[in-house]
Amino acid sequence: MTSMKINTPKTRIQRKNTQAILDAALEVFSRQGFRGATLDQIATEAGLSKPNLLYYFPSKEAIHVTLLTQLMTTWLDPLREMDAAGDPTEELLGYMRRKLEMSRDFPRESRLFANEILQGAPRMIGALEGELRDLVEEKSTVIRGWIAAGKIAAMDPHHLLFSIWAMTQHYADFDVQVRAVLGPGHDPLAEAEGFLTTLFTKLLRPE
């Protein structure tokens, strides 16, 4: 019972390798999906041998689940930050911008999420019907309050949130298509910010 270091379970080397593995796995899973990804690809990407991967994680699935769990938290943070006491339009536009920043800064996470949902969310359906649903319900109530107060135009809060998700994540998930259509010499995310600000401003404006 002496010196149980439960709160310091990781050595330097463990932290470094665990991180390298998760980073490599994010890269591979986000492109290939769970089934399409192989431990060899992840190991190579991480600069480790395959048995070494399995020294740090018990299975391929464990790596995937770890990524998905981490993702769920950071994914919902921008919505959590939306403040019921703030200016409605600014809060919603701010949320949209934070989501757009995430598409710019964490496109792999966005693709990982998209891949999981496309496959029917086998490892995430619980979180979707739990955490996510609860948070959306909470924020929907806030939005309905703003509508009732005449601060923003009347609309279904669910579909308002869907539209923010769809449009911001599109620039991460469909990046290849966006760039193919625009051709070189464009900064899609920068252009999107202006466009989406206008779009949501018009949508939200009362009357």
Place this chain on the structure above:
Amino acid sequence: MTSMKINTPKTRIQRKNTQAILDAALEVFSRQGFRGATLDQIATEAGLSKPNLLYYFPSKEAIHVTLLTQLMTTWLDPLREMDAAGDPTEELLGYMRRKLEMSRDFPRESRLFANEILQGAPRMIGALEGELRDLVEEKSTVIRGWIAAGKIAAMDPHHLLFSIWAMTQHYADFDVQVRAVLGPGHDPLAEAEGFLTTLFTKLLRPE
């Protein structure tokens, strides 16, 4: 040289089985992506044996390419239909509605497309930079004309199209998430039509 039936290369049975294979493959590829899908899954889904699949198609990749090629045509049709001579707002709303109908009627095709793009569009990048880009350029010119004529509000035509794609395809690709958030007793696509009609009406309205 007698009786070269070049224009009737398929017997009844060939047509039936080829179709069953493509249908099964669409189901599997659209969920698992190219790498994640297996010939066994496709064969089982199609009610055929694996060697029998390979009697009709030379390889897994050939099935995938066939699906992608067919998809590209039907995928672009709704945009092609947009008429430069029609009423601008009605044309754009009509395009949005046709895309939404495709999300309702062909969700597997939508997911197949999404999967391909997520993976970096390895087998489609040519079509994106060719056909798609050309069509978008053509329609962008039309939209710019409508803007110049004061028929709709000023905005970047590219991002307008992106926003239509993002919001309509979201209801097919993220169907699981949408339903998890809304809970039972909803018809997401029906609700979306009303929401998106309002959204795009406000966005397009001049002034």
Place this chain on the structure above:
DNA sequence: TGCTGTTTTGACCAACTGGTCAAGAACACG
């Protein structure tokens, strides 16, 4: 009915997959 071309399949293969294991290499620390 028998014949010819089409369709179907069981058996098979080499490459790949996720995962194991025992033994060795590197490390921390007294």
Place this chain on the structure above:
DNA sequence: CGTGTTCTTGACCAGTTGGTCAAAACAGCA
């Protein structure tokens, strides 16, 4: 240093994968 612990790896395994092939089953037609 020595020694116990942590870390790494080559060799290996059973199951899966895309794909082949020869032979069998079948369809259509004379």
